[in-house]
Amino acid sequence: MTPESLAEGIRRGERRALAKGITLIESSRPEDELLAARLLDGLSHTEMRGIRVGISGPPGAGKSTLIESLGMLAVGKGVPTAVLAIDPSSRRSGGSILGDKTRMPRLSAHPLAFIRPTATGGATGGVARRTRESMVLLEAAGFELILVETVGVGQSETEVHGMVDLFMLVLLPNAGDELQGIKRGIMELAELLVINKADGPFRHAAETTAAQVCSALPLLHHDVTGWMPRVLLTSAQEEQGIEAVYETIQAFRQRAMENGELKQRRLRQATPWMWERVHDGLRRRFLADPTIRRLVGELEPGVENGTLGAVAAAERLLQHFFGR
Amino acid sequence: MTPESLAEGIRRGERRALAKGITLIESSRPEDELLAARLLDGLSHTEMRGIRVGISGPPGAGKSTLIESLGMLAVGKGVPTAVLAIDPSSRRSGGSILGDKTRMPRLSAHPLAFIRPTATGGATGGVARRTRESMVLLEAAGFELILVETVGVGQSETEVHGMVDLFMLVLLPNAGDELQGIKRGIMELAELLVINKADGPFRHAAETTAAQVCSALPLLHHDVTGWMPRVLLTSAQEEQGIEAVYETIQAFRQRAMENGELKQRRLRQATPWMWERVHDGLRRRFLADPTIRRLVGELEPGVENGTLGAVAAAERLLQHFFGR
Secondary structure: OOHHHHHHHHHOOOHHHHHHHHHHHHOOOHHHHHHHHHHHHHHOOOOOOOEEEEEEOOOOOOHHHHHHHHHHHHHHOOOOEEEEEEEOEOOOOOOEOOOHHHHOHHHHOOOOEEEEEEEOOOOOOOOOOOHHHHHHHHHHOOOOEEEEEOOOEOHHHHHHHOOOOEEEEEEOOOOHHHHOOOOHHHHOOOOEEEEOOOOHHHHHHHHHHHHHHHHHHHHOOOOOOOOOOEEEEOEOOOOEOHHHHHHHHHHHHHHHHHOOHHHHHHHHHHHHHHHHHHHHHHHHHHHHOHHHHHHHHHHHHHHHHOOOOHHHHHHHHHHHHHHO | OOHHHHHHHHHOOOHHHHHHHHHHHHOOOHHHHHHHHHHHHHHOOOOOOOEEEEEEOOOOOOHHHHHHHHHHHHHHOOOOEEEEEEEOEOOOOOOEOOOHHHHOHHHHOOOOEEEEEEEOOOOOOOOOOOHHHHHHHHHHOOOOEEEEEOOOEOHHHHHHHOOOOEEEEEEOOOOHHHHOOOOHHHHOOOOEEEEOOOOHHHHHHHHHHHHHHHHHHHHOOOOOOOOOOEEEEOEOOOOEOHHHHHHHHHHHHHHHHHOOHHHHHHHHHHHHHHHHHHHHHHHHHHHHOHHHHHHHHHHHHHHHHOOOOHHHHHHHHHHHHHHO
C-alpha cells in the first residue's frame, strides 16, 4: 500500500487505514521514514475541522477520568472524539502500568471514539514521540475533538502546549501554595484550568483553589487575543461540570477560528515541529551508520568498565561520524 | 587558561576555577566543546569522595526549603555542600521566577556551600543541560554532599535518577491515592522518600501517606543490594526530621561504598551519559554548518506561512546535511 492510498483511506475515515498510518509514522525503521513523510505531506492541507486539546496536570488529578467523561459527552453529541493517551511506562518493568482499556472503559467501547495509547518510552518527556503527526492523521480522518493526555508536571506541559490549540490544566482541589511558585510558568500556558475532584469533602478546598487561581490570572498574558483563561470546577467521578468544560472548549475554538488565531497558532508551531524532526532524524541516521555501530561496539565496553570516559568516547564517535 | 590548569585549580578547591569550569562545560560555543571535553577528561579519575543526591517531587512539596535545611545541617558538620538548583524558567518571560539567593538565603551565604542555579532552558526536561558534568567538577573540587534539585513530576525523575547515587523523592502530606497509580514508576526509583510539611494540621495526613508509601514499598525492587527504601517525615520549615534524612543519606553511602554498588551504579550511568553527549553533539554540529544555516533561512519562511510542511522541510534539511 502506497502512502498516497493510505492517505485516501484515512480521509475516508477508515479505522484500519488510520491505525496503519499511525503505526507507520511511529515506526523507527529508516525505510519507513520517507513513506511517513509522504503520508504526512499528502494530509498536510487538511481543513481545520477539529480542535486539539492538550490535557496536563499532576498525578492523581484525575485526568483519565475527566478525559473519559468529556469524551463520552462529546460522542453523545455525535462529535467524533480521539484520545492520544500516554501510557505511563514504568522504567524498570518496561511495560505500562495501566492499560487504556481499563482506564477509559466506556469511551473505548464507543463507535465514535478512537483511543490510541502510546508509551512515552522515556524519549521526549511526557508526550509520545509522534503526537504532532498522529494529530494530523486524526484530524484528516474526521475527528473533531482530539484530546492529548500528558503525564506528569514539568517539561511535558510546555511540550504539549507547543502542539495543541488549547492547553488545559487539571489541578487537585488542595493545590494550595504550590500555585504561587513553581507552577506559575505552567499556569501561564493554560487557556482552561480545571479544578477536578471538587466533590464531597474537597468541595470547599476546590473553591478556595479556584479563587486563588482566578486571582493570579489577570496578571498573565495570553496568545489568543481577547481570550481570558477560564477556571472551572469539575467532578469527573460524579460527572459534574463536564458540560461547562466542553462548552468552554467549543467557545474557544469558535473565537479562535473567527479571529484567525487558530490558524496562526498552528503556523507558529510548525517551526519547532520542523526542528523536532530534524533532531530525531540526526539521531536515527547516526545510529543507522554501520561503521558507527561497529565503533560503538568497540568503545562501549570501556565506558562500561570505567577505563574510557563517557565524554571522551562521545567525542571519538562524533569525530568519526563527521570525519569522513 | 588551559583546561589542564583549570582542572588543577578545581582540584585545589578554588571557587573561581570551579565557576569558570562550570561555565565552560555549559557553553554552547563550538570552540568550547573540545576544551570542555579535555577538562572533564582531566577530572574523570577523581576519587569518589562525595555522594550525589537527586531531589524530586511535586511543586509545592517544599524541595528548596528542605534542601536549604539539609545543606545547613551538613555545612554545620563541616561537610562541603553543593547545590545544583534548577531555576524553573518561565517559558514566556524567558527568565527565572525566583532567584536562588531568595530561595536559599542562609545556605547561599555559608562559606562551605556552593549554589549553582541553572535554567533548564526547556532543553532536556527538568534537569539542567550539563548536570552530570557539573557534578564531576563539584566532586573534584571537594564537595562531599551534592544535591541536585529537579523541577516537576514526570520525565525529569527518571532523568535525574540516571545521574545520581541516591534518588530522593519529596512528597506532600496529602498525596492520597495518586500514590497508587501513576506515581508508582517514580516511587520505584527512590531510595529515600520524604513526606515533607509534616507539621501542624498536616501531621496526621503525613503519617497516613507515610503508611501508604511504606505498605507499597516491599513489592518494589532496588538496584542497591540489600537497601530497602526508607520513608521519613520532615518539616523543613520547622527543621524537624532533617537529621534523619542526613543520616540516611550517609548510611546509604556507607553501604554502597562497602558493597561496591556506588561504583557500579556510576559505571552503569556512563553509557547513557555517552549517548546524551553524542546526541547533543549531533545537534550542535548540524546547527554550526554554514550551508545548513543558509538553507534554514530559505525554508523557514515557508514553514512559518504554511506553504511548506514542517515534515517536508525537515526531510530537505536532513537530505542536504547527509547528501554531501
